[in-house]
Amino acid sequence: MAASEVRIVAFGRPERDDAASAVLSAAAERGARTRLVTSAPGEDFATMDHGAIDWRSTLDSAHWLVSSASTALDGASPRYAWGAGMTFGELEGARTVMIVDMPSNPLRLAESWGAVIERIRQVHVLFIAPDAIDALSALEEVSAAELLQRVRHRGLVPHVCTYLPNERTALVEHSLGSVNLQLTAVTQPLEWLAGFLCGLPSAGPGQAGVERAAGGS
Incomplete structure (x- = not known):
């Protein structure tokens, strides 16, 4: 599956200054079909x-719905939309x-991490x-080296990942x-995530x- 066959929807601010919008832009540069869901023109987010x-x-025929934890802090209405998107994502x-x-x-x-924990089984x-x-390691009371594995085991999330730009290292x-x-190659964390999402649907099992998806190939 080429990147052009991957469809990604993101929920973010109309200014596109949030993390989900950044991933969407990077995925679009790779050829993915993208759509931003946000407030209506002239409407306060x-x-x-x-x-x-x-x-x-x-979300019809979309592979991914991308959201950021901090969006849950932008107001009651965005948080309702943030949660509804995940629920409909499961259905669609x-x-x-x-x-x-x-x-x-x-x-x-x-606060934002708590909002994620409430819905982590949908992620x-x-x-x-x-x-x-x-900071998240301190909240979870684990070392930074153990954080990803601990979160995956506790939340049963299929993929927990990060990208360390100084080391140019992807951890999944x-x-x-x-x-x-x-x-x-030199890349930024959200650019790496966009590549991972574009590659994962066709990267094969196991x-x-x-x-392959983590390496961008």
Whole structure:
């Protein structure tokens, strides 16, 4: 399956300044078919009419629904939409990708992480932003090295991953093992995630398939 056959929907802010929108843009550059779900033109995102979103038609034939944890902090209406998207994703066969990013106020990480934990069984790919690893490790009371594996085991998430740009290393914990892969090309974390999502549907089964997707091949 070529990247052009992968369809990705993201829920994010209309300014496209959030993590989910960044993944969507990077995936579009790879040729994926993308769509941003956000507030209507002229509407305040924090008080958007979340009931106006037709999630069923939006997610029809989509491979992935990408959201970020910090979006749950943007207001009650975005949080309702954030949760509804995941629920409809389950019904329509779109797998949820959750980006655990640092909120603009780092003191609210526990709040955004708590929102993710409430719905973690609906998440298929959990990406932890590298700048959130240490703080999240402290919340979970585990070492940074153990964080991905611990979250995967506790939440039964099929894929828990991150990308460390300084080391150019992709880390993926999945149901059949672990991937620790150093890339030759320089990339940014959300660009790596976009490539992983574009590659995973056609990468094949098992450890080898996850490694192919993680390596962008």
